[in-house]
Amino acid sequence: MWFKRFFKKRSTRIGIYGPPNAGKTTLANRIIKDWSGEAMGSTSEIPHETRRAKRREGVTITSNGSAVTFDIVDTPGLATKIDFHDFMSFGLEEEEAKRRAKEATEGVIDAIKWLEDLDGILLVMDSTDDPFTQVNVTVIGNMEARRLPLLIVANKIDLPDSAPARIHSAFPQHPMVPISALENTNIDKLYNAMADHFGG
Amino acid sequence: MRGVQIDLISSERLSSMTSMEKIRLILDEVQEGKIVVLESGLDPQEETKLIEVTMSEISPEGFIGIEIESYPQKRRQGLLAKLFSKNPHARLTVIGPANQMKMLHKDRDLISALVSAPEA
Ligand SMILES: Nc1nc2c(ncn2[C@@H]2O[C@H](COP(=O)(O)OP(=O)(O)OP(=O)(O)O)[C@@H](O)[C@H]2O)c(=O)[nH]1
Ligand SMILES: [Mg+2]
Numbered sequence: 548m549w550f551k552r553f554f555k556k557r558s559t560r561i562g563i564y565g566p567p568n569a570g571k572t573t574l575a576n577r578i579i580k581d582w583s584g585e586a587m588g589s590t591s592e593i594p595h596e597t598r599r600a601k602r603r604e605g606v607t608i609t610s611n612g613s614a615v616t617f618d619i620v621d622t623p624g625l626a627t628k629i630d631f632h633d634f635m636s637f638g639l640e641e642e643e644a645k646r647r648a649k650e651a652t653e654g655v656i657d658a659i660k661w662l663e664d665l666d667g668i669l670l671v672m673d674s675t676d677d678p679f680t681q682v683n684v685t686v687i688g689n690m691e692a693r694r695l696p697l698l699i700v701a702n703k704i705d706l707p708d709s710a711p712a713r714i715h716s717a718f719p720q721h722p723m724v725p726i727s728a729l730e731n732t733n734i735d736k737l738y739n740a741m742a743d744h745f746g747g
Numbered sequence: 748m749r750g751v752q753i754d755l756i757s758s759e760r761l762s763s764m765t766s767m768e769k770i771r772l773i774l775d776e777v778q779e780g781k782i783v784v785l786e787s788g789l790d791p792q793e794e795t796k797l798i799e800v801t802m803s804e805i806s807p808e809g810f811i812g813i814e815i816e817s818y819p820q821k822r823r824q825g826l827l828a829k830l831f832s833k834n835p836h837a838r839l840t841v842i843g844p845a846n847q848m849k850m851l852h853k854d855r856d857l858i859s860a861l862v863s864a865p866e867a
Contacts, residue, residue: 627798628812628845629805645807652802659795679853681815685798688791717855 558605558616559745562661565671566682567594567624567651570702574671574728575603575621581734582606587621593637595647597623598654600661610738615746622661623654625682662689667696667745674701674709674725678717687718698744699723700737705730751782751847751862758787766793770800777844778810780865788817788840814848816841816858 563571575587583606588597600622607616629651634644670686672678690697699718701711704725711725724740726733754776761769769789774797776783789797794815801813817840843862852859 625798626812627801627815629802630811630845631807648805648807652805655802656799659799662795677853679855681794681817684817685791685794689795692791 558618559666560602560618560620560664561741561745562600562620562622562658562665562668563671564622564658564662564668564686565624565700566673566676566680567596567626568592569624569671569673569676570728571624571671572597572621574669574700574702574726575601575619577728577731577734578608578619579603579606581738582608587619593634593639593647595624595626595629595634595651595654597621598647598650598657599623600654600657608738608742610735610742613742613746615742617741617745620661620665622658623651625655625658625686626651627681629655662686665695667698669698669700669741671700671702672714673703674711674714675703675706678714683718687721696744697721698737698740701725702728704732749864751780751864753782753784755784756786761785761787766796769793770797773797773842774800774804774813777813777842778804780844780847782841782843782848782862785840785842788838810844812845814843814845814850814860816850816853816860818855818858 563575565571572588572590579585579587587603588601590596600620602618602620604618605616606619607614629648631644631648634647635641639647668690670683672683687697699714699721701714701723703709704711705727711723715723722740722744724733724737726737770793773783804810805812818838841858841860847863847865849861851861
């Protein structure tokens with residue numbers, strides 16, 4: 548139908564969400580690099596590296612012979628607490644740690660605001676962490692309330708104590724893809740799942 | 748007696764409050780070092796609003812944020828429950844100051860937390 552095609556013209560906007568340090572930007576960089584040859588942003592072992600959401604338009608993924616075009620939004624890690632002392636334990640000076648904490652609080656607000664402008668999300672979790680966190684419960688609750696599709700990405704499966712099965716049993720109602728964004732494991736499976744779940 | 752104040756707020760009380768009233772009540776109590784237990788928690792939009800307002804009130808040397816835990820949504824809900832309940836997602840929720848409360852364990856049906864008294 549013509550009007551459906553008309554409204555479909557905007558590409559599907561996918562937000563990459565999750566707690567700090569889960570590997571969201573590493574994954575965003577991987578996706579952008581694989582399909583458009585560039586990079587999204589900097590990554591770091593210090594949490595709250597991304598403190599402002601970044602959108603990359605027109606990323607076309609082909610999977611099983613069909614092409615889907617996405618806008619990819621990498622968001623700052625969501626948290627309910629931010630203590631600048633935590634950054635000092637990574638070696639940051641007090642002033643810099645305080646500035647990072649301030650920007651991190653603004654980043655969380657930015658990420659929440661973006662929730663309203665999305666067609667679906669990739670919820671990235673660190674498979675070595677406990678999945679039952681309020682951040683995960685809240686993001687999933689929001690997507691369910693908006694009836695928007697959600698794909699859980701169980702990242703860091705290269706690490707010996709990763710337990711993606713624990714993530715699946717925590718949130719069995721949503722599809723999950725176990726990957727290593729860093730070591731490029733299972734990324735093709737993720738692309739297939741993205742095309743299936745968000746495309747069409 | 749020195750200790751931690753815990754306020755348990757009933758669903759009846761909560762259902763008569765607006766979203767912002769709930770969020771204000773929670774953050775005021777938590778910033779005074781109290782633990783708040785909501786019989787029926789917040790809906791997902793209220794939860795994100797609570798996180799937003801929390802972030803805007805964090806300050807160095809002062810408030811560092813909240814610890815909040817609730818159970819994930821029940822897996823299957825009847826259509827009738829969905830239609831007639833005003834707030835089908837809400838479940839028992841505990842909220843406290845992040846510098847006094849630490850989650851020990853959480854799964855589908857158990858939340859275990861350690862709470863310390865506010866610094867004098
Ligand atoms: N072992 C392992 N490490 C990873 C993987 N993906 C990301 N990392 C590392 O985890 C750390 C955090 O990665 P980021 O991509 O910056 O995480 P983020 O989710 O964007 O974090 P914020 O922007 O702070 O919210 C970095 O040191 C990455 O190299 C992975 O699959 N395996
Ligand atoms: Mg990042």
